[in-house]
Amino acid sequence: MHVPDGFFDVPVSVGAGVFAAAGVAVCLRGAKRELDDRTAPMAGLVAAFIFAAQMLNFPVAAGTSGHLLGGALAAILVGPYTAVLCVAVVLLVQGFFFADGGLTALGVNITLMAIVTSVVGWAVFRLITRGAPRGRTALVAASFVAALVSVPTAALVFTGLFWLGGTAPIEVGSVAAAMGGVHLLIGLGEGFITALTVSSVLAVRPDLVYGARGMTRTLTLRTADGDVQVGPAAPEAPSAGTGLRGLRPVLVGGALVAVLLAGVVSFYASSAPDGLEKVAADKGLSAQEKPHTAEHGPLSGYSIKGVENQRLSGGLAGVAGVALTVVAGGGVFYLIRRRRRATDAMAPASAR
Amino acid sequence: MSGGHHHPIYRPADTPVHRLPPQCKLAAVVTFAVFVVATPRERLWAFAVDALLLAAVAAAARVPAGMIVRRMAIEVPFVLFALAIPLIGTGERVQVLGLSLSAPGLWAAWNILAKASLGVVASILLAATTEPRMMLLGAERLRLPRLLVQIATFMLRYLDVILDQMRRMRIARESRGFVARDLRQAPVLAKSAGALFIRSYERGERVHLAMLSRGYIGEMPTIRDISATGRDWAMAGVLPCLAAVTALLAWSTT
Amino acid sequence: MTSGSPSLTVSRLAYAYPDGTQALYGVDLTIERGERVALLGPNGAGKTTLVMHLNGILTAGHGTVEVAGLPVRADTLREIRRRVGLVFQDPDDQLFMPTVREDVAFGPANLGLRGAELDRRVRDALERVGMLDAIDRPPHHLSFGQRRRVAVATVLAMEPEILVLDEPSSNLDPASRRELAEILKSLDVTVLMVTHDLPYALELCERSLIMSEGVIAADGTTHALLADERLLAAHRLELPYGFAVPAQPG
Numbered sequence: 001m002h003v004p005d006g007f008f009d010v011p012v013s014v015g016a017g018v019f020a021a022a023g024v025a026v027c028l029r030g031a032k033r034e035l036d037d038r039t040a041p042m043a044g045l046v047a048a049f050i051f052a053a054q055m056l057n058f059p060v061a062a063g064t065s066g067h068l069l070g071g072a073l074a075a076i077l078v079g080p081y082t083a084v085l086c087v088a089v090v091l092l093v094q095g096f097f098f099a100d101g102g103l104t105a106l107g108v109n110i111t112l113m114a115i116v117t118s119v120v121g122w123a124v125f126r127l128i129t130r131g132a133p134r135g136r137t138a139l140v141a142a143s144f145v146a147a148l149v150s151v152p153t154a155a156l157v158f159t160g161l162f163w164l165g166g167t168a169p170i171e172v173g174s175v176a177a178a179m180g181g182v183h184l185l186i187g188l189g190e191g192f193i194t195a196l197t198v199s200s201v202l203a204v205r206p207d208l209v210y211g212a213r214g215m216t217r218t219l220t221l222r223t224a225d226g227d228v229q230v231g232p233a234a235p236e237a238p239s240a241g242t243g244l245r246g247l248r249p250v251l252v253g254g255a256l257v258a259v260l261l262a263g264v265v266s267f268y269a270s271s272a273p274d275g276l277e278k279v280a281a282d283k284g285l286s287a288q289e290k291p292h293t294a295e296h297g298p299l300s301g302y303s304i305k306g307v308e309n310q311r312l313s314g315g316l317a318g319v320a321g322v323a324l325t326v327v328a329g330g331g332v333f334y335l336i337r338r339r340r341r342a343t344d345a346m347a348p349a350s351a352r
Numbered sequence: 353m354s355g356g357h358h359h360p361i362y363r364p365a366d367t368p369v370h371r372l373p374p375q376c377k378l379a380a381v382v383t384f385a386v387f388v389v390a391t392p393r394e395r396l397w398a399f400a401v402d403a404l405l406l407a408a409v410a411a412a413a414r415v416p417a418g419m420i421v422r423r424m425a426i427e428v429p430f431v432l433f434a435l436a437i438p439l440i441g442t443g444e445r446v447q448v449l450g451l452s453l454s455a456p457g458l459w460a461a462w463n464i465l466a467k468a469s470l471g472v473v474a475s476i477l478l479a480a481t482t483e484p485r486m487m488l489l490g491a492e493r494l495r496l497p498r499l500l501v502q503i504a505t506f507m508l509r510y511l512d513v514i515l516d517q518m519r520r521m522r523i524a525r526e527s528r529g530f531v532a533r534d535l536r537q538a539p540v541l542a543k544s545a546g547a548l549f550i551r552s553y554e555r556g557e558r559v560h561l562a563m564l565s566r567g568y569i570g571e572m573p574t575i576r577d578i579s580a581t582g583r584d585w586a587m588a589g590v591l592p593c594l595a596a597v598t599a600l601l602a603w604s605t606t
Numbered sequence: 607m608t609s610g611s612p613s614l615t616v617s618r619l620a621y622a623y624p625d626g627t628q629a630l631y632g633v634d635l636t637i638e639r640g641e642r643v644a645l646l647g648p649n650g651a652g653k654t655t656l657v658m659h660l661n662g663i664l665t666a667g668h669g670t671v672e673v674a675g676l677p678v679r680a681d682t683l684r685e686i687r688r689r690v691g692l693v694f695q696d697p698d699d700q701l702f703m704p705t706v707r708e709d710v711a712f713g714p715a716n717l718g719l720r721g722a723e724l725d726r727r728v729r730d731a732l733e734r735v736g737m738l739d740a741i742d743r744p745p746h747h748l749s750f751g752q753r754r755r756v757a758v759a760t761v762l763a764m765e766p767e768i769l770v771l772d773e774p775s776s777n778l779d780p781a782s783r784r785e786l787a788e789i790l791k792s793l794d795v796t797v798l799m800v801t802h803d804l805p806y807a808l809e810l811c812e813r814s815l816i817m818s819e820g821v822i823a824a825d826g827t828t829h830a831l832l833a834d835e836r837l838l839a840a841h842r843l844e845l846p847y848g849f850a851v852p853a854q855p856g
Binding site for chain 2: 003004005006007009010013024025028032036037038039040041042043044045046047048049051052053055056068077078085086088089090092093095096097098099100102103104167168169170171174189192193195196197198199200201203204205208
């Protein structure tokens, strides 16, 4: 999925670069808050782990194999801020030291593979674990869904960027379908491996799993009257609060992405056709035959309108898809939450 | 991303290109790539000029062509994609060798192939002539956030250690008859990944302790610094400047 | 100034981990300047926990640690970490910088040294472990034994009062093991080495401490301790097969 140079036009490359830089800057501060002076060695080691884990190939379907992207996995294991940093560093190192992924496409690559996968993976994971009953099964299931969702979402964002500034004349709909389809399959593999990896870490060192913080076991006191279950020690209390606070950067980040995209989209919509590339494409081989004739006539009007409509419809489809996902996810979250409230209401009676 | 990509490309030698301060080379290559991407795709000659520029750099740096070509294999997946574009692309169709191809698709394929190849060769030349350690120092000089550079430094230091652990785990798996055929074998792979994560994380903690033990107080001391003279910058600037002129000429003849 | 104080004084040191597991139950020990002392004991005896207290990575739950008269406290940590040179068991944990030169320079640079003085320290330390030739190489290109020697150099460069080594002979081939022993003998510095390698302790250290269940269970000449089979057996220590403690202390 490492996008090379030349795949996106300059404005999109630069825009994604600015977005990626801002995202990384936010995460640098966030990670530093969490890890303090341990940030450099810890994130460095986790980045090396992600690099290695990306080399684990798993068979997707007959003949094709996918590899782990690792954004969601990293977010669940070390938290979203550190995860973005780690994957971003992996991409930077791959770009500069291994010539993998175009240098002008670094912004796009970091946005898609570091920011989108980690943030989406983390958001989904939090939404599910906040609603679901605590326990290893729920965490593992949440990891699966988080990783599964993160990959096709990145593919959708890719499609969005492609719609804005892709250099190939392919209908956005078919790009979305192809990317979405393939990445749904890859997402399944990603979800599977992520869930199993999280599960195996939970089995040995649950304290290392960032997403399992606050999942503290109840303690048993053996007293004269028999065993008494007590809640975990003090730090557990503000979990609801930290839950919201933990989610806030994600929500703010998501809103930022939406605003940014909306801004860019409207800019593009208003500034006429981003033209040149597209026009040149439509001009096709005829331009080669008569290089310098100022024949701009034929490709005004209709064809550009066609492009515009096509783009618009593609864009609308994309937006609708995202909206649908959000609504569906929100619905599931709401249902789980309601059920949990119900069980919570019953539980304390026996606990206290 | 199957194995083999994790060996850095650096080839030690003593050429003017190797001797250039890394920050100059980094800036030059990134700017070069931007100008290449900004060049209109119909101007075939412009890409030929860019390719010649890179060939000149490769010759000056004594990087063998065979090595560059081998390393270019990294873009194969996208080459395949690029080749598919004329088949699935929209717009006017043309007949080529009996195939009905999309004309804009052909242009798009050319655009991606040309720009991606130039970009990848520029990156290969950068990586081949710049010691990894120097690259990091250069990035720091270019005001990349220090923390980010430090993370990358630790990552590169421990990459081999962790890949080595992974290799040993694979040998242990395979020596007990394990073969990854399909998704049913994923649990085993995932267990290895989980173990690898725990080892990496714990090593991170131990490294942090080792740093504390030697007086680390949250700031990495700057031990090596590299400065660049105006002449260095001028020399490194030749490549992006010529690419810029090429791109401008290409645009003005549109 | 502190010339009269022992290199290391630990008194009544007790510590429990945050999860409640108590590891140290009142450790008392004194190491005089210039001594080479081995700290022996089975796994889980609390050796590593004790070592972590010596340079303030862990802070005492009860009791005190003094290094050349300076107590280990939050406000003395900087100086304490200069005085106590900790060599970790896995040299890969210790050598975290991209080149040997930068790694050896890391400690003294944190102390504020720069330029020629820093360079002198680095060369000096590498010279003492015979690794000056490797100064510009990345650590992962060195053999395991070489890495351990460089790890010793990284702390020597801080000119410590006391060198604390965790399992210095583990994973070394016989030649590297002997070379390291010669290096350690040549150093003019107080040494505390934690080890399971009893012959190594006998070769290098006049005096040994046996740690067991969070306290110092025995303190005496290495020769006497190793000759006491019942003492060793009581603390899960064993001499290698075929090894006999020489009749005369060496």
